[in-house]
Amino acid sequence: MNTVCIHGFSGTGNTLLVTRHLAQALAGHGVAVSCRPLLPGLPVEAAVGDLGLTFPVACQSTYPFVWDFVDALPPGNGRGVFVVDTLHMTSGGLLAPLRRRFEEKGYHPLGAIEVRMPSNLRLQAISPEGAKRVLDQALAKVDAFAAELAAGTARWPRAGWFESTVYALSRWRGTWAFARWGMGMRLDRAQCSGCGLCEKLCPVGAIRYDREPALDRGACQLCMRCHSFCPVGAIRSRLSWNRYHAVTAAELLAANKSEGEES
Numbered sequence: 001m002n003t004v005c006i007h008g009f010s011g012t013g014n015t016l017l018v019t020r021h022l023a024q025a026l027a028g029h030g031v032a033v034s035c036r037p038l039l040p041g042l043p044v045e046a047a048v049g050d051l052g053l054t055f056p057v058a059c060q061s062t063y064p065f066v067w068d069f070v071d072a073l074p075p076g077n078g079r080g081v082f083v084v085d086t087l088h089m090t091s092g093g094l095l096a097p098l099r100r101r102f103e104e105k106g107y108h109p110l111g112a113i114e115v116r117m118p119s120n121l122r123l124q125a126i127s128p129e130g131a132k133r134v135l136d137q138a139l140a141k142v143d144a145f146a147a148e149l150a151a152g153t154a155r156w157p158r159a160g161w162f163e164s165t166v167y168a169l170s171r172w173r174g175t176w177a178f179a180r181w182g183m184g185m186r187l188d189r190a191q192c193s194g195c196g197l198c199e200k201l202c203p204v205g206a207i208r209y210d211r212e213p214a215l216d217r218g219a220c221q222l223c224m225r226c227h228s229f230c231p232v233g234a235i236r237s238r239l240s241w242n243r244y245h246a247v248t249a250a251e252l253l254a255a256n257k258s259e260g261e262e263s
């Protein structure tokens, strides 16, 4: 691998930390790396070198807009592709269907890993020591993967027999409707200070600010950004999930922009 463009999305910062570390590690192996956002409607970087995608796991797979991004990729014509996802425990319905999708589009699968990070879906905050332990293991795994990618020895884990079923379930609209109901995200206008941050952060335009903000629960894909970063805690979830974030909102907004793009 000589050149790679990594398109990444991170809800609460885990994937951003991993993506940055991966980019640095690959650069350390002499690979020319550029980083771009993975967001709805954004074009993929022109086919120079290989392509990397980084994103979180959600509902045993990933966010519907990530699948839409993959579906909208131009024909690969043999271009190499790798995937790094971050998760708390297990995906189950992701890597094998993703590999198939890439192959159908003419991409050459180079390798994939799943990186365990502190969960952004917990009722109580993880201890700093616990978070550091998980993060250290995660970054070591990313280092090893970068070395394998650079050497051309990375692998794409084999599918389990259950993967197609889990994939079908995780892509089913009813699963997401149930998850949205279970999460019960709501915006408390009485508490809102009107800063507008949630609208800027939302990757799918589910929060519109027109004199006052409104959250369209049906459009929300549960990335947790608004919930984690609202400065006054006006966006709440049914179960009062812990407001986790691994980076600042400013870092996520900066990563939303392609390199060289003005704020």
Ligand SMILES: Cc1cc2nc3c(=O)[nH]c(=O)nc-3n(C[C@H](O)[C@H](O)[C@H](O)COP(=O)(O)O)c2cc1C
Pocket: 009, 010, 011, 012, 013, 014, 015, 016, 055, 056, 057, 058, 059, 060, 061, 086, 087, 088, 089, 090, 091, 117, 118, 119, 120, 121, 221, 222, 223, 224, 246
């Ligand atoms: C709505 C939602 C669903 C999730 N589903 C899963 C899951 O199925 N399996 C898992 O291991 N982790 C799951 N997680 C945890 C995240 O994948 C994990 O914390 C990830 O590192 C978050 O990355 P980010 O900070 O870049 O958004 C879920 C998190 C959210 C918010």
Ligand code: SF4
Pocket: 187, 191, 192, 193, 194, 195, 196, 197, 198, 199, 213, 229, 230, 231, 232, 233, 234, 235
């Ligand atoms: S981030 Fe919070 S305070 Fe700011 S506009 Fe959104 S809901 Fe209101």
Ligand code: SF4
Pocket: 185, 198, 201, 202, 203, 204, 205, 206, 207, 215, 219, 220, 221, 222, 223, 224, 225, 226, 227
């Ligand atoms: S409404 Fe909040 S949780 Fe839902 S997709 Fe937008 S930023 Fe993410």
